[in-house]
Amino acid sequence: MAHRFVSALHAVGRYVISVLVLLAPPLVSAADGGSSSPTLAGIPVDFLLFAATLLGVALFHHYVLQVALTGLVTISLYKIMFTGFKTGAGIAGFGAHMAHEWVLLANLLGLLVGFALLARHFEDSGVPEVLPKLLPEGWLGPFMLLVIIFVLSGFLDNIAAALIGATVAASVFKRKVHIGYLAAIVAASNGGGAGSVVGDTTTTMMWLDGVSPLDVVEAYVAAGVALVVFGIPAALLQHKHMAIGRDFQAAHHIDWARVGIVVFILVCAIVTNVTVNLKFAAAAEHFPFLGAAIWVALLVAVPLRKPEWSLIPGAFKGSVFLLSLVTCASMMPVESLPPASWPSALALGFISAVFDNIPLTALALKQGGYDWGFLAYAVGFGGSMLWFGSSAGVAVANLFPEAKSVGQWLRHGWFIPVGYVVGFFALLGILGWHPHEKHKDAPAATVQVQKAVPADTPAPAPVGSPGYQ
DSSP, X not given: OHHHHHHHHHHHHHHHHXXXXXXXXXXXXXXXXXXXXXXXXXXXXXXXXXXXXXXXXXXXXXGHHHHHHHHHHHHHHHXXXXXXXXXXXXXXXXXXXXXXXXXXXXXXXXXXXXXXXXXXXXXXXXXXXXXXXXXXXXXXXXXXXXXXXXXXXXXXXXXXXXXXXXXXXXHHTTTOOOHHHHHHHHHHHHHHTTTOTTTOHHHHHHHHTTOOHHHHTTXXXXXXXXXHHXXXXXXXXXXXXXXXXOXXXXXXXXXXXXXXXXXXXXHHHHHHHHXXXXXXXXXXXXXXXXXXXXXXXXXXXXXXXXXXXXXXXXXXXXXXXXXXXHHHHHTSOOOXXXXXXXXXXXXXXXXXXXXXXXXXXXXXXXXXXXXXXHHHHHHHHGGGGSTTSSHHHHHHHHHOGGGXXXXXXHHHTTHHHHHHHHHHHHHHHXXXXXXXXXXXXXXXXXXXXXXXXXXXXXXXXXOOBSSOO
C-alpha cells in the first residue's frame, strides 16, 4: 500500500514538474508586461505560490479545500504586504480587487450549488432510468452518451451538460462510473461548448466583444476530432468497467413535473444570460444576475417539487474550493500574453487547466491577432485535463468524490490531453492558422466584458471555469 502511494506520489510529482517546465516560459512572458513582482529563478513569486497550491491539491486530494484556502490566504497576504494589486496597494487594494471579482464569484457559487439541486431533480425525474433502452449495445452506448453531452453543451452550458451527463451515467452504470469516463464527460461538455457563442463563457465573451460567431464555430472541427480520440477509449474503458444496465421488465415512471422544472430552470438561465449580456451588460458588473436567476427559478418551483436541500452543504464545500482557486488565479500578475500565434494558442490550452480562462480570454481579445476558432477551442477544452480545471469538472467531482485525485484523473484520463493535441493539429492541418486583425480599437470594452461575464462557469448560456474552465 505504501509502495503504491509513493509510486503515485512520484508520478504526480513528475507530471506537475513537467507541466511547470512547459508553462514557465509563457507565464514569465505574460508577467513581463509591466509586473514588478519579485522573482525566483526568473519566475514571479506569485506564480510559485500558486504552483505550490496546485501541487498541494494534486498530492493531498482528500484535503483539497484546506489546501486551496491555505493557498488563498498565503497569496493574499503576500500580495497585501509586498506587491499590491492592479487596483492598488495593501488592504485597500485587496478590497478593491475583491469588489471587482465578487460578482463573478457569486455567479459561480449560485450556479454550482444551484445546478447540483437541478441535477438531483433530473435524477429523480426517472428519465435516466429510461435512457438505457435508447442507447446502443456495447461500448457504443457510453460513446453515444458522450456525443449527447457534447451536443447539449452547444446550446446549454457546460456545467448543466456535464451534470446531466454524469447523472445519466450514474443511473445507467449503477453508479459504477470509471474515473476515466468521468474525465471524458467533462471533456465532452467543454468541447461541445467551444464552437458556440452560447456554449461557453469564453466564447460568449468573444461574441460580446465583436468577434463573429462564424469565426468561433470552426472550433468544432478540433472539438469533433478530439471527441472521437478521447471518446472511443473512454467508452471502451467504461464498458469494460461496467456495462449499461438494462432492465426491460421494470416499468419506469417519468415524473414530468420534475422534467418541467429542469427545463424551466435551464430556460431561465439561458434567457437571463443572453438578456443581461446584450441589454444590461453595465448592470451585470454590479450584480450576479445569472446565479440569482437559478435560485429564483428553484424557489418558484418549490410548490411543485421540493429540491433535495440536504445536497447544499456538500455542493457549497466543493464550490468554495473552486472559488478559492479562481480568486488565487485572479491575483496572478498576468499583464500581457506572448505574441499571438498558433503555438501561443496551443500553450494557452494547457495554461487554462490551472489558470482562470476568463482573464486569459480577455487579454487575448485586448491583444488581438488570434485565430478565434483556435483560441475558443484551446481555452474551452483545455480545462478538461485536470478535474479542477473547469467548473464542469468541479461540479462532476462533487457528485463523484473519487474523481478528486489529480493522479487518478491523469492516469485514467490520459486520452484527454492526447485528444486536445490531436484536435488542435487537425484544425491546423484542415483550415490552417488565419489570424484576425484586431476587431476593435477600444480596449476598455474588453474589460467591461470581463466584468460582465461570469467565469468559466457555465451557465446555460455559459459561464464557465478556472483553471480551470
